Amino acid sequence: MSTTDQPAPATSDAPPQRYTAQLAAELELAWQQRWADEGTFEAPNPSGPWGDAEAVAGREPLFVMDMFPYPSGAGLHVGHPLGYIATDVWARYQRMCGRNVLHTLGYDAFGLPAEQYAVQTGQHPRVTTEANITTMRRQLRRLGLGHDARRSVSTIDPEYYRWTQWIFRELFESWYDPEHVRADGGRGAARPVAELRAAYASGARRPEDGSTWAELDDVARRRLVDAHRLAYVSDTPVNWCPGLGTVLANEEVTADGRSERGNFPVVKRPLKQWMLRITAYADRLVDDLERLDWPEAVKSMQRHWIGRSTGAQVRFALVGSTVGPAAGEQDLEVFTTRPDTLFGVTFMVVAPEHASLDAVPAAWPEGTPEPWTGGAATPAEAVAAYRVQAAARTDAERTDEGRTKTGVFTGLHATNPVTGTAVPVFTADYVLIGYGTGAIMAVPGQDERDFAFAERFELPVIRTVQPPEGFEGGAFTGEGPAVNSSNDDVDLDGLDVVAAKERIAAHLERTGAGRPVTTYRLRDWLFSRQRYWGEPFPVVYDEHGLPLAVPADQLPVLLPEVPDYSPRTFEPDDVTSDPEPPLARAQEWVHVTLDLGDGPKQYRRETNTMPNWAGSCWYELRYLDPQNTELLVDPDVERYWMGPRADRAAGGPGAADTGGVDLYVGGVEHAVLHLLYARFWHKALFDLGHVSSEEPFRRLFNQGYVQADAFTDGRGFHVPAAEVVETTSASGAREFSFEGEPVTREYGKMGKSLKNVVTPDEMYEAYGADTFRLYEMSMGPLDQSRPWETRAVVGSQRFLQRLWRNVVDEMTGQLVITEEPATAAVRALVHRTTDGVSADLAALRFNTAIAKLIELNNELTKLPAAPREAVEPLVLMLAPLAPHVAEELWRRLGHAGSLAHHPFPQADPALLVQETVTCVVQVQGKVRDRLEVPADITEDALRELALASPALQRALDGRGVRTVVVRAPKLVNVVPA
């Protein structure tokens, strides 16, 4: 807003040594240069190229990380650095506490924007991306972040993506052995495929299709093994997005069936694509969440995404099927989480795509009600018509909830294994082919969806859980005793839901009609993209069309030059289009002669590229050892920074530590995508023995967003927020106008389209980096979103100016502090502040830490001269938050070196206890008097003292005293009779 946010003038008539934006800029740039020259923030490793055993000795390692930024060409706004400043403050604080802190920042630089820009301009995406990285590095350096610049990596660097490809290769060369006993005692781990091959060859394992290894030829054996790899080619329906010209992972498709990026329609199409077997890790990904110090919201999103549900698979015998050895011998398997309601099944439903529909009876059974037939003459016709209808609907339409249930009878019946009753089988699109078995047992008495369907087709309802008195709804999904649930062999009546589930499960297993089953919502990760600007797969195909990994010593597979960076894109709704990746155009690259062990042969390269998530799945590991040319990361180095440590376990009592990054700060938007993928890769690397930590990120913290007011004019167009004038009306309401015309205030994210962007560069120029850092950190708790208010930034600047004046004369630059000792009161305040600030910084409560520092400074301001004894701790405590001005004051106070590694002040416990405290005297919880009492006063003495208070007696107004609650020395509460 223009009226009140004029920054301090850079200028002429200000005293020469005033802490203005200009002076701040000078000393900030100087200190940034010095930190860089001296390598102040370079963290030593225990071994390897940056090994320094001496520097490492006696210092606890601490690994702090920000989420990998994409170097956008649009530039930063003031919201972007919020998390970077927070991690920097914390890292600087921990460094002063004596820890060996690793903090750096790299760039997740593959991605769509640079590619799209390349398509428009013909400029190679590497050129634009590298230019963007340079710009962003400059902008961030100006913030004064204490990063170890040597460790900054970029995913587009061939020396980096060499290892991304190497990990993919490891996944390709592995399978998941669910029986393998891990070191931690758990079952299931990634193992080399050689073990699988050996197990087949020895007969210890039989091919799943019933054949034998011996009778298979070479190609068949390879196909068999390939089908088990953690990275495998699949030909199943995938999310094809014609508008983007690429396929997408489930996680990249929104609930209404559109691409998260670009909002284009997405359709399911069967296509040959690379998949990663993340589902093998579903259980560990869910279970290990409990061992992580993560926000509950993120954990619950991951749990939900994985969607583990336990239940039973139950077999019903089909009656009327025209296939199978004989009618009635075909089975229909369903998955249910409520096997306890089995006695309440009154019909069955299969998804329209279900295989049982290929063999429906030739004619409607006797007495089929007209509405069930959909008006068709035969079941085959009804089913066929319904299938066409269902196929024509998009997923979004099918799952639109308000829609009335549709479906048709199939002519089939199925026999309930516990009641022996045959119930009709319907097909309806509310049952999804992709979940469970694609078929359900319908229990309208206990399931809302089944009830809605039953109402529509007038199907009977049997209650098997007794609803409470007065229950009037349809389906009852709550807890209650089982009813109507017994036969000669099993009796559930009277049992609660849990007990009933157990008993029926045991019964089903005994009779062979069912077995316990766990299903997951999580699907395998679709890993191919038809893009240019991504990592090429380290894969070639031989004459059989089967994939082979490029040997590790031949990595990286470099991204070839192509004439055109664009994949072929299509009309967004052209569902018949096929993907055409740009790499396919580099024909000389695609056809390659390699020696993979049996002499030079012709191969064809994979022309898809990896998705954007690949590079960010493991970057934390490369920060540790970025120059290692032999290994992804040296095991010693990984164990030092990320290995499990009993004293850092995040889970409940007794939970083993997972290891991982000590603090990972970023936005909640990566809750499922990046954070799930990275955990999966890390666990696979753990299984294969490449890392000692089980999880990549031990502690996760989601910072809030910086939001900003935006304004629209009478026509609804956004006007530049910086030029809006605020006034207060006669009634006290806030009013806003632009060029004299009233405008309406909105609230939202900062962005070009809302015309409310404020950049860090503007802030450096107007206030300096330290003021900007301080303001960002003082706006509120880090995990909360907060509104940006440029005019309030001046508050932080005034604080630094007051501090500066307490130390330095604005005219002469001379020190103005006194060497005299501080008074007892000031000394006590310094120690109380130290105590509070340490706790606040450690707990990421930067806003309250700053408030305490301001308070101390305000006290010092009132003195004729601030004592060195108070000023020095204040400067040191400020250092993590406003490092440049702190360094400068520290220098002027007569210290030669940087304070970055200087010990953080420690509070003397003896000075924290106060001699006297104010005791509150209450009547019935209301404060009636205050007494100054010795801190060590006894309960009895305090009671007596309080009862003698005239103010208390006045408040009691002659009433007697019933009880006196004494909490010495701070409170006495009198309860009148």
Place this chain on the structure above:
RNA sequence: GCCCCGAUAGGCGAAUUGGCAUAGCCGAUGGAUUCAAAAUCCGUUGUUUGUGGGUUCGAGUCCCACUCGGGGUACCA
């Protein structure tokens, strides 16, 4: 619909285990400084903690119901 988070002065926020309701910043306002203004400095100003109930000697804090705002998610059987 379900799940999670939030609601404290004009705005942003603070308040260990239930124990003095507000630390700090902005704004507003009076003054100093100034030829005047900006900047700077000094002072003043604030509510009954979204609503209703409950537990308690005592509730911003715990419990129940509701309202509003934000986020996640959905025929997942």
